[in-house]
Each structure stands twice: as structure tokens, then as C-alpha cells.
Amino acid sequence: MQMHQESTSSSSPAPDPTPDSAAAGNAGTPAAAPSNADIRRWRQYLADERAEAAVYRELAQRRDGEERQILLALAEAEGRHEAHWLKLLGEHAGMPKAASTRSQFLGFLARNFGSVFVLALAQRAEGRSPYGTEPAATPAMVADEQIHEEVVRGLATRGRNRLSGTFRAAVFGANDGLVSNLSLVMGMAATGVPSPVVLMSGVAGLLAGALSMGAGEYVSVRSQRELLNATLPTQATLTAAPSLDIEHNELVLVYLARGMTREAAEHRAAERMGLFSCDCDPSLSLQPEKPPADEHESVGSAWGAAMSSFCFFASGAIVPILPFIFGMTGIAALMVAGVLVGIALLATGAVVGLLSGTSPLSRGLRQLAIGLGAAAATYGLGLLFGATII
Structure with missing residues (x-):
């Protein structure tokens, strides 16, 4: 009986691939030995997955309840991706590789701050996952990264709502201070008045603008909250x-x-x-x-919006007059003021981009173009009026 089974087995055709091996082939696992480029790329994926899992665990330590469980589940999912790359690399895994600069920066923020900035950056990172074009990544991993972006977006929503009222006033205040006072300083300087007059004009613009912005934001937010209260x-x-x-x-x-x-x-x-x-x-x-919990939260408090607007307008408006405060005059002072304001506009635009999950560079360049364009137009008007007066 045993001999008959052996002969039958030897004459039968070769069996089909096992389901496991077929699934592995469908998942994109290469049959041939990985190339050096594959190994380098997979090791980077491995390092980034470990770093991202650590970020979610760090954030989970600062949360409780359902948010904590969601973050731990995300870390567990990144752990499954890590196991995938470990299996593919096998003996090529080697010593742990350093994560990308982006992942390291996220880890630093999560360990030291744990703020909405981390979730905003994590949302952007999940949305830019390279797995969509990676042959060795499974379809499940590609789908995971897409879903992770939406999960992190949901987690970041509450923090964005808490920030939106006061943050709006802060961003508007800083940009208004930067642009309006730079325009005022450049317009006054273009008329040919002495530098002390330019400086005093800038100081007056700072105080008047900051008080106006603070009062306006207080009235605006207070009125909005009263309107919401009337609908409850x-x-x-x-x-x-x-x-x-x-x-x-x-x-x-x-x-x-x-x-x-x-x-x-x-x-x-x-x-x-x-x-x-x-x-x-x-x-x-x-x-x-x-009432819905987030309606008033997204508006922010009137005093918080007013103080943020006042302080940030003043902090922005002081930048264009710094060269004059330190004794610079003429074109040199205007050029330094323009550079300082340009850096500040790039920074505020980048922060808006980070929190909104969009490109920090594009938002920064947009702010820069708007601010310097307004200043250039005012400088041109100053030259025109200065020539007319003369």
C-alpha cells in the first residue's frame, strides 16, 4: 500500500502553489533576492514605522479615554507594518537605521509638547505615504495609511477647534501688524521725511493698530457668541x-x-x-x-481673542521699526525691515500651513507675496506723494 501511494504521487502533476504563497505573491513580496536599493528603501520604511509608532505611543500617554485607545491602535497598526518589513528584510535588517528627519522631528514634538501641531504634521505625513507606489507594500498597508490620515484628521479636529478662535485672531493680528506697519514705514520713508519721524510714525501705527485690533476682536467674538446664545x-x-x-x-x-x-x-x-x-x-x-460642544469652543473667548490680537499685532508691528530703533536710517533700514518682515511672514504662513495640514512652503510664500506686495505699493505711493509735495 505504501509503495502504491509513492508511485501514484510521483506520477501526478505538480501541485498548485499554496494559498499562503499565492497571497504573498499578490502582496507584492518579491520572489527574487532583494537588491541593494530594495534593502536600503525597506530599512528606511522600517525605521520610519518604528518612529511613527513611538510618536503615537507618546501622544497616547498624554491622552485618556477613547483618544488614548485610538492612538494605541494606530501604534499597533504601525507595528504590523514594521513586522512586514522585518519579514521581507530577514537577515538584511541589520542594526536599527535612523528614521527620516521628518519622523525624528515628530518624535521630538510628541515627547516635549504633544500638541495639535504633532497631529497636524502626522496627518500630513500619513497622507504622503510612499506605499502607494511601493511594489513590496501590501494593498492592506496602502489602505491602512489612507485610513490613518482620516483617523489623525479626526483626532486633530478638536484641537483645531479649540485653537481656531484665538489662533485666527493671533494670525490676523501678527500679519496685519507686519504688513500695515511695514507699509506705513516704507510709505513715510519714501516721502523723504527724517528717520526719527519714520520711527515715531511706526510707533504710533503700532499702538493705534494694536488697540484697534484688540477692540475689534473683542467686539467681534463677543457678538458672535451672543448670536450663538440667542439660537440655543x-x-x-x-x-x-x-x-x-x-x-x-x-x-x-x-x-x-x-x-x-x-x-x-x-x-x-x-x-x-x-x-x-x-x-x-x-x-x-x-x-x-x-448645544453642540464645539460651537462656542470654535469661536473662542472674547478676551482671549482680544488679547491675542493686541499682542500679536504689536509683535508683528514692531518688526518693521526695529532697524530704526537701533539707529539705522535710509535705504539700509528699509531693506533690513523688509527682510525681517519677510522672514516673519514666511514663519506665520508656515504655521498656518502646518495646522491646516497643507504645504507650509506654499502658505508661507503666499503670505510673503501679499505682505511685500502691499508694502511695495505703499512705497510707490510714498514716492509719488513725496515728489508732488516737493
């Missing part, structure tokens, strides 16, 4: 419901006006009036009426 539902339905006429239930109109369907409005009104209580449909059952 009151508790009148709780006190008035027991006395309403059941046959002419105007309470239904309240809920219809708030955007409910008629079915949900009638159900809610019946519960308010104490006619019945039903837990069969959670979407229709009685829920506390409270």
Missing part, C-alpha cells in the same frame, strides 16, 4: 408642556422649527407632556437639549 433652545418646553392643550399641541411646532421630522417632533412632544415613555427607538427617545 431654552427650557420653556419643560415648564409649559404640562399646561398645553393636547388637541392643539403647539409643542410639536417647536420641535419642527428646530429641524425635527414630524414623527420625531410628535414623539418628543408626547414625552414632554408625560403621555408616554418609549425606549424602543433611541433616535426618537427623549434626549437632553444642549
